[in-house]
Each structure stands twice: as structure tokens, then as C-alpha cells.
Amino acid sequence: MCARLRMSSVTIFLLLAADNLGQIGKVTDVSSILSNHAAIANPSISERSYGLGWVRTQLPGVVRLIGDNAGLWEIKDSPLLGSKDRSLLMIYHQGATVGYYSFMALFPETDSAVVVLTNAIGLSDTADWIARALIQDLFNFTDSRDYAALAKEANKRALGEFEQLSAEVSSLRAACLDSDPSPLAINSFVGRYTNKKLELFFINILSYPGDRSDRSDRLKDQTYELRYLYRSTFKWSLIHDELKKRGRYNAALATFYLLEFEVHGDTSDPDLLESVEVFKRDE
Known part of the structure; x- marks a missing residue:
């Protein structure tokens, strides 16, 4: 479900979706889609499994398992949703891409649902926190968790991941300096x-006085300075705020920001290796 709505509210969007569904008929294989197909984040005494795009969790329990908040807490330390005085099955889906978050939760036992769509992405998964607060209120859970405070803590942890990224890249460079030949x-x-x-994607490496730039699609806001790291590897890592200004998705993995060239012998005709994808230099 896309959060980039042309409608004025989620309510109108859902009514439109229901109308369209009425025209095409009933959704088939719902039981198969929502059934338990695989364990997720085990061990767990309560229900915690994965369907086809949906997570099944018995409340009180850990949620956010397929969203951007997933890595901010260890499972054992994660804030639980729900209260012990009410066991409730929740089936939910989380979505995210550049520009928005979404969270949909179904409660079969009460014929209830909570849908949250955002038109921006924050430091952490905003739709997740809003949905939890709504669910807490909908079912009058007695857990009394402060989701505003939890969101602030998540934001700090998300920024901390970028600090760890910078330290990891610096350590990588330091470890390779002794064996680093002249570039x-x-x-x-x-x-x-x-x-x-695919031959659909390309990366342009342009030369300017004093820098090396990766320009992926001829747009100025998609031009980045490449900085030499070690051997035939360069980095283009940016701070979190700069990523957001350029419309990029949250990513705090070092491999995401490293461009590795494959140099053929002593020649000056390298290929560009990016993770498992290979970019061949045009003749």
C-alpha cells in the first residue's frame, strides 16, 4: 500500500479501495496469505510468525519486526505492545521506501484494523510509533507506555548507527594503510x-580539480564527491541530514557507501564493483 495519497485522508482512501474491491470481487486465498508460514525472531513462547507479507504476533508482544525500527533494539530489550490482562492476535504489515512509511494492523478477533500512512520518513519509523499509540488507545491497554519518549529514544539510536558507520569506515581505512599501494x-x-x-543503470565518474565525483543520472543533486579510502576503493558516505536533503533512504551500512574498482593488472582500465553487482566501464 502506497502512502503517497492523492486523497485528503486515509479514511477516503480506504473507502475508495473498498469500492474498487467491490468491482473486482473478493480477495482470494486470504487464509493462505495470513497463515503461519515461517517462524520469525524465535525463540518465543507466544505466537510470532511470518505469513505472506504479514507478521502474526500475539499481544502483548514485540512488533516492528519488518520495519525500520527492527534493528534499534535487541528482541529481549524491545518495548512490548499490549498488556498482560488482554491477549490479542495482531496481524500486521510494514512498508517503507524513499518518502513515506506505512503500517497496517488487523485484529481478526474484534474485526478491527489500524492503518497509518505518512508522507515523509523520519529518523525512525514514525508510522510504527503512531500505530502503536492508536492501538494502545483502541484497546485500552494498561501498559501505559510513552510512545513519544520511545520515538525520541529510537531517533537517538538511529543517529548512533550513522556515528558507528563513520567509525567503521575509519577503522577499515586504518587497517589497510600499511598494505595500501599507491592509488x-x-x-x-x-x-x-x-x-x-540489466544495462539500464550506469554510474558516471567525472573528474574535477581536487575531487572525484559519482554522478548517477546527470542531475546535480545526484552528484557526490568520492573520497579515496584504500587500495582501489572509494567512499561517498554522507551524514544523515545530507542523505535526507538529497531524498535518499536511511542506510547505515558501510558497504552501501563503498565503491570498489577492479583493476586489471597494471593497466589503467578498471571496472566498478558495487556489492554483487558489476558495472563495466564503457568502451
């Missing part, structure tokens, strides 16, 4: 590199 001349890396599998 090739800057012009050795200049060129257009095309993805070998």
Missing part, C-alpha cells in the same frame, strides 16, 4: 560504468 592516477577511474546485468 592509480585520477584519470584512470574517469568514465561511464554500465550495469552488466
